[in-house]
Amino acid sequence: MCVLVPFAADDPKTRLDGALGPTERAEFARAMLRDVCETVAATGREPIVLSTAPLEVSFPVVVDDRPLTAAVNARLEPPTAVVMADLALATPAAVERLFTPDADVVLAPGLGGGTNAAVIRHDCFTFDYHGVSIRDHRHRAREVGADLATVDSFRLAVDVDEPRDFVELLLHGDGRAHEWLREAGFEAAATDGRVDVRRDD
Amino acid sequence: MCVLVPFAADDPKTRLDGALGPTERAEFARAMLRDVCETVAATGREPIVLSTAPLEVSFPVVVDDRPLTAAVNARLEPPTAVVMADLALATPAAVERLFTPDADVVLAPGLGGGTNAAVIRHDCFTFDYHGVSIRDHRHRAREVGADLATVDSFRLAVDVDEPRDFVELLLHGDGRAHEWLREAGFEAAATDGRVDVRRDD
Numbered sequence: 001m002c003v004l005v006p007f008a009a010d011d012p013k014t015r016l017d018g019a020l021g022p023t024e025r026a027e028f029a030r031a032m033l034r035d036v037c038e039t040v041a042a043t044g045r046e047p048i049v050l051s052t053a054p055l056e057v058s059f060p061v062v063v064d065d066r067p068l069t070a071a072v073n074a075r076l077e078p079p080t081a082v083v084m085a086d087l088a089l090a091t092p093a094a095v096e097r098l099f100t101p102d103a104d105v106v107l108a109p110g111l112g113g114g115t116n117a118a119v120i121r122h123d124c125f126t127f128d129y130h131g132v133s134i135r136d137h138r139h140r141a142r143e144v145g146a147d148l149a150t151v152d153s154f155r156l157a158v159d160v161d162e163p164r165d166f167v168e169l170l171l172h173g174d175g176r177a178h179e180w181l182r183e184a185g186f187e188a189a190a191t192d193g194r195v196d197v198r199r200d201d
Numbered sequence: 202m203c204v205l206v207p208f209a210a211d212d213p214k215t216r217l218d219g220a221l222g223p224t225e226r227a228e229f230a231r232a233m234l235r236d237v238c239e240t241v242a243a244t245g246r247e248p249i250v251l252s253t254a255p256l257e258v259s260f261p262v263v264v265d266d267r268p269l270t271a272a273v274n275a276r277l278e279p280p281t282a283v284v285m286a287d288l289a290l291a292t293p294a295a296v297e298r299l300f301t302p303d304a305d306v307v308l309a310p311g312l313g314g315g316t317n318a319a320v321i322r323h324d325c326f327t328f329d330y331h332g333v334s335i336r337d338h339r340h341r342a343r344e345v346g347a348d349l350a351t352v353d354s355f356r357l358a359v360d361v362d363e364p365r366d367f368v369e370l371l372l373h374g375d376g377r378a379h380e381w382l383r384e385a386g387f388e389a390a391a392t393d394g395r396v397d398v399r400r401d402d
Contacts, residue, residue, distance in 0.1 A: 091353075093353070094353055097353075109355060109373065111312075111369070112369075112395025112396050112397075113368060113372055113391075113396030114395065131391040132389055134372060135389070152295055152298075152354050152355050152356050153353050153354065154353050154355050154357075154358040155353050156355075157355040158312075161395070162394070164313075167313060167314060168312070171310070171333065171335060172310065188333055190314075190331075190333055193216055193313070194312065194313025194315065194362070194363075195313050195315075195332075195333045
């Protein structure tokens with residue numbers, strides 16, 4: 001099964017702007033992309049990077065500079081899987097769970113209403129990543145009469161989008177992106193509430 | 202197996218202070234507690250509420266006004282499970298996954314370094330909920346020679362501690378706490394980044 005890994009190659013990870021400089025964001029985003037591709041490959045499937053611009057990476061790359069939804073839907077020939085490039089906590093076991101349910105549509109929700117990974121085996125389903133996508137995708141699956149399964153995974157739910165997500169990667173990751181973040185001086189620090197991150201000066 | 206559900210009965214959920222008034226926080230916290238106890242009961246196990254003060258609830262209650270760590274450790278006779286009272290997204294299937302691994306220590310990480318649920322089958326393991334508890338608990342398991350399993354669950358990872366967690370409950374919940382939140386006027390609202398919540402005036 002084709003596993004699309006969409007990647008915003010130009011100015012990636014803008015919501016990390018306060019924590020990382022532009023070059024750092026690009027490096028970190030590429031480290032996560034490589035982690036995700038290697039994790040998918042470790043399950044015996046071939047990732048295809050769907051990038052907004054040409055990219056040097058040791059996996060096949062297809063370039064499409066349209067917004068995410070259009071670019072993914074243009075390549076949605078069931079069965080197809082889509083796994084976001086910032087799932088830096090994903091493990092082969094977590095990715096394998098996506099392929100376990102024998103359902104027309106399998107969704108892995110992300111924190112904050114996103115759809116972090118999906119397997120589509122139904123001809124009439126299309127994505128809409130805008131807005132509250134997990135809710136919209138559930139509706140769409142019902143609309144087209146597709147049976148739906150949801151994967152309950154912390155590792156697939158955490159996409160590293162905002163500085164507060166660093167703590168999850170620091171505590172639970174073990175790939176290139178985790179290593180990059182540690183080498184950049186970030187570490188988990190206890191607070192009164194949830195654990196936060198701090199960076200060495 | 203005994204399933205402890207620790208509950209802070211006095212001034213609960215202080216980190217929801219900006220979003221809910223004191224009476225609302227108490228109501229909402231009790232709705233979550235009932236959801237969690239009913240979910241545990243639905244798996245065929247008996248929840249025991251470990252409360253900081255006497256409480257009216259249709260499950261057994263043990264009162265201990267000490268801090269969380271001391272109160273839990275005082276009742277830690279293996280095998281014992283501990284499930285936090287604010288896991289409002291927990292389902293019977295998610296809770297059942299806690300009991301599936303045949304390991305001495307089973308941990309379900311929470312967002313931000315917490316330990317949201319655990320099963321302890323080893324005599325020498327004790328909890329320390331202070332600080333980065335998931336990291337500390339992994340270390341403690343290794344120190345005492347306990348084999349460790351981790352449950353990869355989004356539903357067990359989300360504890361409803363802060364207003365931003367409301368969006369998860371609104372999108373993925375279906376119990377009393379979810380209903381309470383909807384009736385209080387909260388709804389998920391799309392933003393540029395992750396989905397946020399807003400409240401009716």
